[in-house]
Amino acid sequence: MRKKIVAGNWKMNLSFAEAMALIDNLVISNENTNDVEIILASPFIYLHQLINRIQSNPSFYISAQNCSEKIQGAYTGEVSASMLTSIGVDYVLIGHSERRQYFHETHDILKEKINRALENGLLPIFCCGEQLNDRNSEQQFDIVKKQIEDSLFHLNNHELGDIVIAYEPVWAIGTGKTASATQAQEMHEYIRKIISDRYSKALGNQISILYGGSVNSQNAKELFECDDIDGALVGGASLKESDFNAIIKALIAVS
Numbered sequence: 001m002r003k004k005i006v007a008g009n010w011k012m013n014l015s016f017a018e019a020m021a022l023i024d025n026l027v028i029s030n031e032n033t034n035d036v037e038i039i040l041a042s043p044f045i046y047l048h049q050l051i052n053r054i055q056s057n058p059s060f061y062i063s064a065q066n067c068s069e070k071i072q073g074a075y076t077g078e079v080s081a082s083m084l085t086s087i088g089v090d091y092v093l094i095g096h097s098e099r100r101q102y103f104h105e106t107h108d109i110l111k112e113k114i115n116r117a118l119e120n121g122l123l124p125i126f127c128c129g130e131q132l133n134d135r136n137s138e139q140q141f142d143i144v145k146k147q148i149e150d151s152l153f154h155l156n157n158h159e160l161g162d163i164v165i166a167y168e169p170v171w172a173i174g175t176g177k178t179a180s181a182t183q184a185q186e187m188h189e190y191i192r193k194i195i196s197d198r199y200s201k202a203l204g205n206q207i208s209i210l211y212g213g214s215v216n217s218q219n220a221k222e223l224f225e226c227d228d229i230d231g232a233l234v235g236g237a238s239l240k241e242s243d244f245n246a247i248i249k250a251l252i253a254v255s
């Protein structure tokens with residue numbers, strides 16, 4: 001059975017007080033999520049407090065938005081995977097398009113980050129997705145394949161089984177443009193196929209693949225009804241309690 005997940009990516013938003021109020025209200029509203037996991041990807045500085053706040057609720061998991069590809073040492077400003085595990089963080093986003101674009105994270109760096117995360121028992125949410133010009137030139141499948149091959153296909157079966165993939169077409173992130181359910185389903189099915197071809201059909205079927213890109217309370221249901229979409233990675237709408245709750249409810253309704 002694939003994990004069903006709604007993950008919120010807060011990015012560099014919310015004050016401490018706002019973040020604590022949001023988590024407290026989300027926990028109150030989501031006592032029974034019927035096996036749907038709620039993951040919150042927060043700035044490093046709030047992670048420890050968030051872990052304390054969700055302890056009584058088994059539906060909630062906490063994610064970092066990044067980790068270093070280095071193990072430890074003189075890397076001022078970096079946070080290692082082992083530090084995240086040591087405070088009880090569950091997941092880490094790796095390869096978000098904003099990290100690729102603004103912080104020049106290459107396929108090789110992402111591969112190392114995946115390795116550090118897995119070595120330390122953190123579950124990676126690996127983000128991939130094409131730019132608008134790639135889609136316009138019908139290269140979206142090749143681009144996503146290369147991202148997955150170069151950063152994930154060195155893993156063995158067991159390791160790959162710990163990865164959650166988030167397909168996030170870059171042209172849909174924070175733009176209000178969503179991939180149609182047909183476009184999203186087509187890419188999710190393709191991702192499952194390349195994993196099945198390289199590993200096994202069983203593994204291809206087991207991996208949770210989330211859609212990300214302007215998911216909101218209006219479009220979530222149609223996306224979640226697609227066979228190969230196991231949930232969403234949500235940016236903007238995760239900052240608003242009612243919108244995020246509506247997305248969670250939409251996934252619970254189809255699960």
Ligand code: PEP
Pocket residue numbers: 009168172173174175176212213214215233234235236237
């Ligand atoms: C994201 O940042 O991962 C994302 C999908 O953002 P948004 O929902 O705002 O498009």
